[in-house]
Amino acid sequence: MELLIKGGIVINPKTKTNEKLDVLIRDDIVVGIEKNIDIKNRKVIDAEGMIIAPGFIDIHVHLREPGFEYKETIETGTKSAAAGGFTTVACMPNTNPAIHSKEIVEFIQEKAEKAGKANVLVIGSITKDLKGEELSDIDEMYKSGIVAISDDGKTPMKEEIMIEAFKKAKKLNIPLISHCEDHNLSKGGSINAGKASERTKIEGIPSAAEYLIVKRDIELCDMIDSKLHIAHVSTKESVQLLRRAKSKGINVTAEVAPHHFVLTDDIITSGNTYTKVNPPIRSKEDVDEIIKGILEGTIDIIATDHAPHDESSKNTSYDKASFGITGLETAFSLSYTYLVKKNKLPLIKLIEMMTIKPAEIIGIDKGSLEVGKKADIVIVDLNKEYIIDSDKFYSKGKNTPFNGYKVMGKPIYTIMNGKIVYKEDKIICS
The missing domain is CATH 2.30.40.10 (Urease, subunit C, domain 1)
Structure with a gap:
């Protein structure tokens, strides 16, 4: 045909x-x-x-299957991807069971093949059950086709585990994707620490919870000469650390999600749990530095951190609500509106950040529109100007703070x- x-x-x-x-x-x-x-x-x-343009590529998506099919399935998640212009997504390992074995990798691949709405790549867990104690069988998962390793939101706190993980990633020539969070500092928090937490009386998560782990992982990456990719950058200090690392030639890349360059923490109220995300929405100073990082190339790609939830997970008090924002169906429009139209990012640069750059980070032959x-x-x-309407999402998760945005x-x-x-x-x- x-x-x-x-x-x-x-x-x-x-x-x-x-x-x-x-x-x-x-x-x-x-x-x-x-x-x-x-x-x-x-x-x-x-x-x-x-x-x-080349189909968009998102290397940070939560498809929730197996284990949390009431939030999303591979079928609904890939439909959501297609509706957002994404032809390839890479799914994070925080499923149940976690993606820590070749059997789970192959289960996801088979499900995705049947769904047929987007190419699904798999990110294997660094540690078994995401517990941070013992490495997963990364070699076996690699043979089955994983493109990266990560413990997603369960940042391994033991340096000896991270050193072994970086060594394994180097051997296999795949990136280690780090959700940078010091759980000792973030424990109990739900919102950016500072004026927003003081105003709302909601327990805060300090910027240091992120940037101290960014610093640690950059240093380990440099020591082992491996590949590091920093997930969902949200603080100005993280951008500054990345800028410095890149100037030294350290093999580190970084992503930002639209909610971290569109929203600031002054819009957060205790009643709107759709703004609850980890890392949290930060201050205007953080957002300004993130946009600067995008414009200058310190931040390499746009990723959604697509995190769908059922209504009951959000329809509760702010401190008890689940972290996460549904992102696949709004990512391009938000990025085009707030980066290209508002902040003068060249359109071809935005397309690059959503196609060839993510493809290069995970080492796949995609992201380019060429003969052959x-x-x-x-x-x-x-x-096309339109109003975001979460009722029309193909994702099961309607949890977006952007409902009604033009x-x-x-x-x-x-x-x-x-x-x-x-x-x-x-x-x-x-």
Whole structure:
């Protein structure tokens, strides 16, 4: 089968392409990118006035399966990904059981293959059951296809464990993804420590809980000469540490989630648990430094930290509510609105942060729209203004603080492995 995308602006950061071109797909491969490709008897998508880009890649997603299917499943999570323009996601290991064995890795891969709405890559746990005590069988998981290791929100506090993990990551040439949190400092907290916690009387989480572990892990990464990726940066001190590390040539990369550059802690009230996330929404000073870090390249990629929850997990007091924000279906629009339109980040740079850069971090051959590559493509109407409506999410999790926000830039088509999986607000069934 041949599919022709006509009339759009192809934006491909890897090749620095930014011009009006047609794209021809045969089966699951891109076979032509040029001007005025003949329509013939081909199925045609009219992309006039839109951009055609590599499908977005998110390396920080919680699909909740196995164990928490009441919050999300691989099927609903990949539908949510497709609706957000994502063709590839990497899932975190905080499932039940945790992703600490090849059997769990292969279970997720099989489920994702059946769901068929997005490519799903697996991140294996650093330690068994995420307990921080004993390394998982990382070699066996690697043979089954994991692309990174992480203990997600259960940061291993023992340096000897982290040293062994960095050595293992170096041997396998995969990144160690660190959720940087000193649990001794964050214990009992729900909100950014400081003015916000004083105003709301909610227990705070200090910035030091993050940046002290960022500092530790950068030093360990440097000592072992491994690959480190810092998850969801939220503090100005973390950005400064990253800037310094990169200037020294240390092999560290970093991500930021949209809620950490759009929101500030002065909007938080004790009644809106949809703003509860870990790390917490920080101060304007932190957000300003994060945006500076994005614009200068200290922060490498956008990741969602997509963390869906059932209503009962949020419909309680702030201190008891679960941490997490649903993010896949709003990430591009928020990033385009608040980074490109508001802060003058070049569009091609944003696309880079959501395609080729995350692909390079986890070492996969994706994130570029080129002849001979798999046809993972998103078509976006940058001029489409709309109101975020969580009732329309494909994710089971409706827990977003952005409900009612007016944003610009909407994915209209998502094409995964040559198949249209999302078209104009609808998931396309195989």
